[in-house]
Amino acid sequence: MKVHAKLALTSLSALLLWHTVAAHGVDVCVKHKDKRFVTGPEPEAHKLYRAACLANAGPWPSGFTEEDFIYLGILHDEAGNSYKIGYISTILGESGRATNRLLVFIGDGKYLGRYSDQEEQPALDPPLTLEYPNKAKLGSAVVFKNGIPPKFWIDGDNYSFEMANKSSMRTC
Known part of the structure; x- marks a missing residue:
């Protein structure tokens, strides 16, 4: 059998199988459905996740496997500002590659910006500090003493603050 005929026969078989399964109400793509999880004190966690979505700040509209938003809590700087x-x-996809971002909001929940390409999830050490799990010689904490740090180093990696882009804001 020629390659094209084999491919056509395989495609037809797969299509007939899909129709048979779909007709019985079985979803063969359950593991590929987008899943979103929001964790943290409510209603604040969902409020911040929505603000991030509207700001085009990291949540993806579709095309991902799983997305987790975790509200870590509040930090304060010495000027009295809350973050x-x-x-x-x-x-993303079958490979399981993750894209991780640290999002910063002002006290009222307005999105300010983010640090992209995070390796690990930090924990809060209030009132001023984010602490990363590694105890590296080249940095494991971010201090908000003077406000949002424009950049910081964690285990030798440099992370820069990316201000919210007003032109990419969504409206719903």
């Missing part, structure tokens, strides 16, 4: 901190991890 709400969220961590979002998006897992």
Whole structure:
């Protein structure tokens, strides 16, 4: 049998199998459906996740396997400003590759910006500090003493703050 005929026969068989399964109400793509999880004190966690979505700040509209938003809590600087901190991890496709971002919101929940390409989820050490799990010689903490740090180093990696882009804001 020629390659094209084999391919056509295989495709037809797969299509007939899909129709048979679909007719019985079985979803063969359950493991591929987008899943979103929001963790943290409510209703604040969902409020911040929505603000991040509207700001095009990291949540993906579709095309991912799983997305976790975790509201970590509140940090304060010495000037008395409050910053709400969220961590979002998006897992893409079969490879399971993750894209992780640390999101920063002002006290009222308005999205300010993010640090991209995070390796690990930090924990809050209030009132001023984010602490990363590694105890590296080249940095494991981020201090908000003077406000949002424009950049910081964790285990030798440099992370820069990316301000919210007003032009990419969504409207719903």
